[in-house]
Amino acid sequence: MGPLDALWHLFNFLLTPVGLGLIAASLCKLAWWRPLRAVRWQRLAWPAVGVAVLIQIIFLVWLGRDGRMSTYAAQVVGVALALWWAAFGPRRRLPSAG
Structure with missing residues (x-):
């Protein structure tokens, strides 16, 4: 496998979790x-993509x-x-009431 093939494999490996995180957000x-x-x-x-x-x-x-x-069920x-x-x-900052 050449470097271009390895790059395509890495791209295809990461495409599903990145796509899932972006679409879900x-x-x-x-x-x-x-x-x-x-x-x-x-x-x-960012957290959705990172976790996926x-x-x-x-x-x-x-x-x-x-x-x-x-794997896909765990990602969802x-x-x-x-x-x-x-x-x-709990870390979400709520807007002030005043």
Whole structure:
């Protein structure tokens, strides 16, 4: 395998978790647009993408194979938890009342 092939393999390996994180952050911002008006899209997207990529790598090492349904299910759950934490978790700064 040449360097270009390795680059394409890495790109395809990361495409699913990055796409899932970006699409989920966009849908979260769209679905809860009023409560998340003050939260920037990047603040939602970075944790979602990071968790999805981390789960992809962990399951590749654990199962020895990429593309298992359990990996994708774990990514969906992990991204949902990361988005909840970033959007509505205890660290969220609420706008002042005054």
